[in-house]
Amino acid sequence: MQSDTKINILLVDDQPENLLALEAVLGDLGENLVRANSGQEALRHLLSRDFAVILMDVQMPGMDGFETATLIRSRARSRHAPIIFLTAFSASDQLMFKGYALGAVDYLFKPIESSILISKVTVFVDLFKKSESVQRQAAQLVAMNGELRQSEERFRSLSACSPVGVFVIDSAGHCTYANPRFQAICGLTEAQSLAAGWFPSVYAADQDRAIAQWMAYVQSSGDYSEEVRFESVDYTLRWMHVRSSPMLSAQGDLLGYVGTIEDITERKQAEETHAEMVREQIARQEAEAMSRMKDEFLAVLSHELRTPLNSMLGWARLLQSKKMDETSVARALATIERNAEAQSRLIEDILDMSKIIRGKLQLNCCAVNLIQVVEIALDSVRLQADAKAIQITATIDRSIGKVWSDPVRLQQVILNLLTNAIKFTPDKGTVEVRLEWENDEEVVRLQVVDTGIGIHADFLPRVFDRFRQADSSTTRSFGGLGLGLAIVRHLVELTGGTIRAESPGEGKGSTFTIVLPLWQGSDPLLNHSVSEDLEGANVS
Template identity: 40%
Template sequence: MDHEKVNILLVDDQPAKLLAYEVILKELGENLVVAASGREALEYLLKNEVAVILVDVCMPELDGFELAAMIRDHPRFQKTAMIFISAIQVSDLDRLRGYEMGAVDYVPVPVVPEVLRAKIKVFAELYRKTRQLERLNAELEDRVRARTAELEQSHARLLESEQRRSLAIAAGRMGSWDWDWVNGDWMWDEGQYQILGLDPKTFVATPANIQALLHPDDLEEPRRALAQFQKGAKSYEAEFRIIRPDGQMRWCVGTAAATHDKAGRVVRVSGVTVDITERKHAEERQNLLAREVDHRAKNALALAQSIVRLTRGENVKAYIQSVEGRINALARVHTVLSLSSWQGAEIRRLVDEELAPYSDGNQIAPLSGPEIQLQPATAQTLALALHELVTNSAKYGALSTQEGRLSINWENETGLLRLVWEETGGPPVETPTSRGFGTQSVIASIESQLGGNAEFDWRREGLLCRLSVPLEPRGAGQDRHQNRDAAAERPRGERTARSADA
């Protein structure tokens, strides 16, 4: 680095003079570059850095003055040292013009080797020192920038951390406190007051006042913590409940750390309190959901068990088909309910699912009715009832022939779902003399389970079935009472079922 070679550009149109300059300057130990014309010199300059340019004034095409002017016009070479060599007598006017073009010195011919070497050496050293200084400055600027960036990042992280803490405090979910064990002084931040629902202007933090905020079942937690600290424990964590002055109970988790003196005695306790009420509520909801899922699973298994136990068939194949059909109906409504997180099922979706296998042709009229959200239990039971109606219609009713037609419409009459199932164009219908399982299943599910009623009108042109289902659950006693009244009011023909039901 002390003698890093620099480029010295020698420009002259005469090879002999260039050779002479090289011989004179060789002992300087620099990198000598020759150019036989001004254009050649410019081409080299555009690609390389040069410390000193030694240029002949008198050259064809582009003389020394013109070359100097072009070099100075380039931003990168505005400070490059240029020395003119002139074989003719140079007047003061010529010198002034040369200096205006950017020359730093003149060397007359014949050239005195010692003088030329001395001048070139001075400018080469100046260039070398300038470059070293620029590198040092660049390195220093890089270090300053890196340090500044590091400080800015550290400051940004600190601000972000403080903002997060401030947001947590503002939300009333986290607070910090400090207790001087020796003199009993307490220090709370704003978040601590917010969690406990206290006014910092009126509340005085004392052991008695703080203990009064604890839930009666959690009064032992502070005593346990103090006992642990006195035994040498460094930290303590516990969940506890507090009762705010307005009577609201909140769940908290507290973490405390003790500071001991050289003798091992506690001198200070610091801690953080976090409001975990929402988390506790979420855990309760999760436990409730688990119990609800268990309850629904048991209900589904009970329905499946009833299906298996009560289904009848002429042979094993028919029995299997009936069981599979009813369980598939139960599975379809289960899927619909799952998509709504068991909040309910829209009746149109429920009907569409049951009619899907027969929806390719024009046998089924467009569904008519408002959007009604059914509760899970109602949706399950109604889906099985619709499945029985669809199955019977496909075997013996309107859906068993190409000429048959089926229309379904419903309405909401002040909390009561009224659904009308109407078949036409199928085989002639005769009033059955006994109830089949399908009809029994529809009547039992609608009346016994949902507290509604099912009316069957065996018209010769096709079955007309009216289902009335309460949209809100009602008491079992009230359901049974209404079922008996509805059954007593129906004509005898309407309370019988098609003998060919599966």
Template identity: 35%
Template sequence: MSKKINILGVDDKPENLLALEAVLEDLNINLIKASSGEEALECLLRVDCALILMDVMMPGLGGYETAKLIRSREKSRQIPIIFITAINPEQEHVFKGYDCGGVDYLFKPIVAEVLRNKVSIFVELFQQRKRLKDKAQELQIANDHISMQQQELCQSEVRFRTAFEQSFQFMAILDPAGRVIELNKLAQKLCGIYTGSLVGQFLWNICWVGQDDENMKLRRAIDRAAEGECICDEATFTDIKGSTRFLYRSVSPVKDESGKVVYITVQGHDITDKVIAENEKRNLEILLQQAQKMEALGALAGGIAHDFNNVLSVIIGNADLAVNSCDRSSPQLQFLNRIHEAGRKARELVKQILSFSRQAEIEKVVLQPSQVLVESIKLLRSSIPTTIEIVQDIDPQCGAILADPTQYHQIIMNLCTNAFHAMEEKGGKLMIGLCREDVDYRYYHDLGLKPGGYAHLIVEDNGYGIDKEHLEKIFDPYFTTKEKGKGTGMGLAIVHGIVKGHGGVIHVDRKDNEGTAFHVYLPLVNREGDQKEEPLDVLSYGSEHILLVDDEEPLLEMVKNMLELMGYQVTSCISSRDALHVFEQSPDTFDLVITDQTMPGMTGFELAGKILSIRTGMPIVLCTGYSPNISRKSIAALGIKELVLKPLALDEFSNVIRRAIDQAD
């Protein structure tokens, strides 16, 4: 078994040193522990070490101060130092560490595999430097005793040549000025473009011909090594096949007994696969972070929706009550109608928020896309600067589609927002069109469209356009070319998903630096008569007895007034437990139960289950502002007749109540 190589670990926390020892125990090294900078300096007087793992923040002598003292000593100045820190990896901290003699940084929490790999490399480099130094000493002795040790010298040369040529690393031996003395086969491959003799040439002139930045970086490292410094860094270069490669290298001085630099060794190995793997891991972490953001947004949207829908219920409901109690000739009626309309728009806004965060049920209805488009443009005009002109070409008779109104609005807003960002800097023209497109089999080959009629939406801008190499990625989740803060890369991915979910196709046309046009095709339906809208003042009345349950008093009072306006007899309860007690006393008295879902002590769903266990078939209407665990399928399975999503206007509410009662008769 080979002799263990010493590594010095410096940290004022014993548990951190024990953790380092546990991670590195299988590397055949001896971890010497020092709890302070002072103790580390004392250890280095007694023990030779291949590497120092140094904590930055320590009482007394900190990591940077200790590193400076280590570098000031002849015996220890060549020992590589890796700083370990929990502070933010800001440039000023990193540069300070390098100025103090550090060769690398590890940031807490430390990834065990990264630590083992880095330590293994430095241990291996230490061993190789020691072998090269020993070899240089052997050669010097051989020069003094050449006649007596000729055979041993030859054998030594064979061993050296075998290790040198068969090494898996790039290896070069230079004179102190940086001229090539020896290159192994891997090193010669890096100089494959250069023609002529390699020996005697400056390494930075022959290594990567035409890659000036990397060669200048190599020259600076060799110059520092000529002054006695050890340098470890990474190089990025293009190989003879045109592929980008990554090389981890060390540039080290070899000194004679007097301390004079007699050779410089350059060693390195290809870490391209490792870099690619780390980049892939980093990208996956970014995707995970984005997914977590979306999850958090969904939770936030749900909370907002629940509270805001309760507020909107009071606003819309009281506006309905005021309209119905107001004389039709009253000048106040127009103001009440505006309140009611604003409440409806706010309700649609909440639906958009829930749709974006994937928290809302998709409800496809037959709709006129031209109407949604006109309303969306009104909203868009107020949110983008006047430097962008909006040009409309909308055919109101293009036909009807079967779609979720909120999601169709989302398609429009996302595409128009992207167009706005493309023209934000210089202004421009945003062209929005809608027409009927009757396609035949030719379109199937071009766009994948089946023959038939389509509502063709066009959103076109004259901004900076989309680069050709990005065209295939624009619908990928989280792909974005926008600067940080301008987008998450989810907009077009969501649009693509919505269009596909509605049986349509989205296509993009681009011109270099001349703008972009998105084309959305959604199939038309011949069911325009299915879309029925009842006027606001058409109410369904009744005289039945209703048990009303809600834990918010303003909402409870407003709904009670609504029901009494429709002619119903109402018993109201402000808690689910009170309501259950009232129902248990006289279950046959009531014709309908209307209950809120989110209540303390007992939810509406739980209350409904207890009521149905007392009286099977009891008509129940469950109301909710937002409940992710409640769906129409789950309430139907329990036996609840209707699910009402707040806020609901008076006319809609009256029809739901009447339908629930009549179905039970």
């Protein structure tokens, strides 16, 4: 109840002018003045509300002041309502005693001195207010006690029935609370839990880590959330999710840490099972992809090897069975030879790849005159290029010296790039060879640039993978096993060089770039033998 709520004061007199006079005097108090013209009316008012004080005329027709007071006192609600009797004549002592016996607290004689009336009424108003306040406080106290009991009960049942372990650790590190689930998880009694906390239940091998993580948490301002293995009394391991947050007072002071422990063993097992299933599925898919790739490779291999075989076999049988004119015989033999050569190249590639895979490929390195090797390679592909009316141009920096490499393999690499360029360039295109310094005088760069079918950006990163051509129809269109560039890259890398492929896109040509370190040594014997090998070749 608010203090600005008005207090009720009951005025009882049969004379309206007396009531008016009382109202005039007491009006300044600002309280609620309730008028009653008779004892009955006063009792009616008392039925519905409480009064701080009752000012009552003794002499009233019908029920007089004393009778009214007797009835007021007989009701529990109004038993303690203070009554001040007002009387016009100087009452006898006997009459006054009667009044006091009926519970009157005072007597005032008419004419009433207004200041006395005000001060007396004020006393009772204050008293009423105080007692009301005390009652209010008492009621609040009762309500608070009830809430506290409820809250305690709620906490007790929450904690007791909680599916997770709950603990509290004070700022000094002592466990001050552990709920029943905590005790069950840790396999401890309440007293043991409070003495030891949860660390002793952690699996021995994980204890140091768990303690270190907890110490780090205590020193930080964040939350703690770790998955920890607990070892139960029967030595089985179970996964627990331990979480904790600092417990702060309203002022922000650290009171300790509240935490939960949740058994997540089943979730962990489900996750592990799921992960295992995913791993198995990936392994299965990889195996299937590998098997598919192998099947495709075998089909291509079979086709590539048997196609030339079919021609050779066919012509050989025809030569045996049928009389042929000289021109036809020559044609048959030329066809057999070309097909045998094609098959031989395929077999060489397969053997090279096989050696590379087994790590058995060996190089016979020496200082090699790069310009000569390039020119010999250019010469040997010229017929092939002419057949497709492809123009080959060469830009060669004559100041470039020797590289340390295997001359036969280097020749193979350059020939492979040139034949690839011719193979993938349409008729009347161009193939350009550039041999120049990379950027200093220790590294040289050999580029083969064509105006051919180009390489799709998606395929560029895989262009040097073995068994790869952009798609199986490319394999069919252009023949071959898709081993050439894989072998080339391997050979280049074996001699300390690098190779890269660039293409602005499909149909826009390709550029293959080999970067080789220049030979820095000086071994006249080796140089000589290489030069001799190359001198015999027909260099254009």
